[in-house]
Amino acid sequence: MAEIKWTTADPKGVLTGAHYIDGNHAACEGALAAGCRFAAGYPITPSTEVVERFAARIPLVGGMFIQMEDEIASSICLQGAVWAGLKAMTVTSGPGFSLMMEHIGFAAMTETPCVFVNVQRGGPSTGTPTLPAQGDMQQARWGSHGDYETILISPSSPQECFEFIIDAFNLAEIYRVPVMFMMDECVGHMTEKVVIPEPEKIKVVERRWTDKKPGEYLPYQPDPEDLVPYMVKAGDGYRFHITGLTHDERGYPAATDVEIHNNLVRRLCEKITKNAHKIWKWEEKDTDDCDILILSYGISARVALRGIELAKERKGIKVGLFRLIVVWPMPEQRIIELAEKVKAIIVPELNIRAQVAREIERIVKGRCPVIPLGHAGAGVHNPEDIYNAIVEAAK
Amino acid sequence: MSTTLRENPVEQFLRTDRMPHIWCPGCGIGTSVNCFARAVLECGIDLDKLCIVSGIGCTGRVAGYLRLDSFHTTHGRAIPFATGLKLANPDLHVVVYSGDGDLAAIGGNHLIHAARRNIDITVICVNNFNYGMTGGQVAPTTHHEKVATTTPYGDPEYPFNLPDLAASCGAVFVARWTTYHVVQLTKTLVKALNKKGFSFVEILAPCPTLYLRRNKLGTSVDLMKYFKEKSVIKHGANTKEVGLETYDKEIIVGEFVDIDKPDYLDNYNEIMKKRLGDKFQPWGR
Ligand SMILES: Cc1ncc(C[n+]2csc(CCOP(=O)(O)OP(=O)(O)O)c2C)c(N)n1
Ligand code: SF4
Ligand SMILES: [Mg+2]
Numbered sequence: 048m049a050e051i052k053w054t055t056a057d058p059k060g061v062l063t064g065a066h067y068i069d070g071n072h073a074a075c076e077g078a079l080a081a082g083c084r085f086a087a088g089y090p091i092t093p094s095t096e097v098v099e100r101f102a103a104r105i106p107l108v109g110g111m112f113i114q115m116e117d118e119i120a121s122s123i124c125l126q127g128a129v130w131a132g133l134k135a136m137t138v139t140s141g142p143g144f145s146l147m148m149e150h151i152g153f154a155a156m157t158e159t160p161c162v163f164v165n166v167q168r169g170g171p172s173t174g175t176p177t178l179p180a181q182g183d184m185q186q187a188r189w190g191s192h193g194d195y196e197t198i199l200i201s202p203s204s205p206q207e208c209f210e211f212i213i214d215a216f217n218l219a220e221i222y223r224v225p226v227m228f229m230m231d232e233c234v235g236h237m238t239e240k241v242v243i244p245e246p247e248k249i250k251v252v253e254r255r256w257t258d259k260k261p262g263e264y265l266p267y268q269p270d271p272e273d274l275v276p277y278m279v280k281a282g283d284g285y286r287f288h289i290t291g292l293t294h295d296e297r298g299y300p301a302a303t304d305v306e307i308h309n310n311l312v313r314r315l316c317e318k319i320t321k322n323a324h325k326i327w328k329w330e331e332k333d334t335d336d337c338d339i340l341i342l343s344y345g346i347s348a349r350v351a352l353r354g355i356e357l358a359k360e361r362k363g364i365k366v367g368l369f370r371l372i373v374v375w376p377m378p379e380q381r382i383i384e385l386a387e388k389v390k391a392i393i394v395p396e397l398n399i400r401a402q403v404a405r406e407i408e409r410i411v412k413g414r415c416p417v418i419p420l421g422h423a424g425a426g427v428h429n430p431e432d433i434y435n436a437i438v439e440a441a442k
Numbered sequence: 443m444s445t446t447l448r449e450n451p452v453e454q455f456l457r458t459d460r461m462p463h464i465w466c467p468g469c470g471i472g473t474s475v476n477c478f479a480r481a482v483l484e485c486g487i488d489l490d491k492l493c494i495v496s497g498i499g500c501t502g503r504v505a506g507y508l509r510l511d512s513f514h515t516t517h518g519r520a521i522p523f524a525t526g527l528k529l530a531n532p533d534l535h536v537v538v539y540s541g542d543g544d545l546a547a548i549g550g551n552h553l554i555h556a557a558r559r560n561i562d563i564t565v566i567c568v569n570n571f572n573y574g575m576t577g578g579q580v581a582p583t584t585h586h587e588k589v590a591t592t593t594p595y596g597d598p599e600y601p602f603n604l605p606d607l608a609a610s611c612g613a614v615f616v617a618r619w620t621t622y623h624v625v626q627l628t629k630t631l632v633k634a635l636n637k638k639g640f641s642f643v644e645i646l647a648p649c650p651t652l653y654l655r656r657n658k659l660g661t662s663v664d665l666m667k668y669f670k671e672k673s674v675i676k677h678g679a680n681t682k683e684v685g686l687e688t689y690d691k692e693i694i695v696g697e698f699v700d701i702d703k704p705d706y707l708d709n710y711n712e713i714m715k716k717r718l719g720d721k722f723q724p725w726g727r
Contacts, residue, residue: 085526085529106725109723112530113525114523115522115555117551120555124525126523126525127527127657128530129530130527131528131530131531158501281527281534282491282493282533285491285511286511287504287511287512288457288506289514290506291514299460350593385566
């Protein structure tokens, strides 16, 4: 049995009470509540408030923030902190996220638990710094070179920025992966009531420390059940080696060994795909007997609620909402069940290349039409467009 | 008659289960590692607290051969990784050991910023005047007019003066030796390991397989003779004057900078204490 140790939040990091803050500030508070004690970052709109709040708050909480010289540095600096024993994250937006790709792969390969927050803005390139998009969803999944799997979480409100970033840290520790916390400008800058519970009510996962002694310990020997190896930190006498090269269970390079490479890369993927049912998180509304299903995530799912209401009010169309909270891995079985019942699935998202919709299509395999409802970003969908798509699909 | 085989004292620091290593015969990297291991033996640091971080390259493989907590990171990024490691646990002694291309080309930005911040780490740069691992391409350390695979007709650029770069950005300890100067190098490494703040040691080393062969500079033995003949020891030399623009220039070696000033964490803790008073718990002190 894989040993996952749950505890409750360290009270030092928890600002219990009701606050009126935006998603960026809420994400920072969530990270502190989750036990994050190190952050490295580089300012970029629309994510800057997260690093600013970190810089102000973390010295009071017993942690450290450093503004590095660029995002490449931030994304590897935080991994040094993780191997020194802390929980750590970085935060950025489009251009910075692109610069971080090599180190997302390094975290995947070395199984370094950490969180990358991306407050998405429009691209490509400098794009629309101050306006929202959901155009980095495929990049967040597979933007680094090589095969790997990771976990993507998408919040729809400041309250969820607080709550779900705690999930992000917990999942990062359980599966030893970089978790992508995919916000967008809208959620990041939206100010709402955020309720932070008492520390005893916040569940936090401890690192998967090994119980083996130096000499017996193999850094990359996976747990037979969930395929995740146990960890050590620098300074404890293990004299371990970590490399981004293909490595054996000792952590030693084996970069020309086809079998070791095959086993390693498969395990890195399977520790997510085989445990997917423990990672999935979604929300359903009126899906019991709906004719049309809206499947969405983040700010787009929230905007879709209005389009759904309009379809009910004006035409009496039964529309359900399926909101992905964990976007990757996807709850395939449930999506298939619904696809067998509904007339069509509409996927509103703030990108025009159907970055998530094409995955739904792959899962649904023609059981019902999947209609991507793309928007280039720099704004959100007009609910009327969602309404029109529903009416069209219901014909 | 019985003979006792004496174990090489540095063997305890090596991952002997990973031998043979990948380095070519005559390569200077191994010599530098030997000096480093001897320095580790002498430095008095608790070895369980000594971490080594490398980037990518022939020199980047050093981390993998040392029996310490060791991290083989990405090309150019050993310094920011080391920064995170050190700041997150200031009890650790963190050494970055990497090549000239890794530290001064792709990682140049991190080098200057870590020196400026005066992060308490030791950076050891093996300068073999080219990119060894990838087959001998030009580096920002290649001598003017010398040949590399990507400057087949000679390098039109001028190399970095690495000690001056580190010193002018704020390093508190800066030195240079060649792999000929094993005794001096070992002593300097002991000092660098124990120095608080950002220390930088450049080690000039032969890459016989690529740089020497392509430029018809002879064997590693010839390069040792060259190092011996061209080197001038000038402790405290003005780093402005130690550049290695051309191959025939004299090589100034020695300990150039050794000053004391507060490191990043000293300053961080002092400022936080001033502004936050009792609400702030000094970090790692
Ligand atoms: C991002 C990235 N770019 C390029 C490379 C290829 N590469 C590997 S080592 C190296 C140069 C190493 O040169 P140096 O640091 O001088 O080390 P040496 O091999 O000479 O010891 C390069 C360009 C890489 N691994 N990663
Ligand atoms: S290529 Fe050059 S630097 Fe690399 S191991 Fe061979 S001699 Fe050393
Ligand atoms: Mg080199």
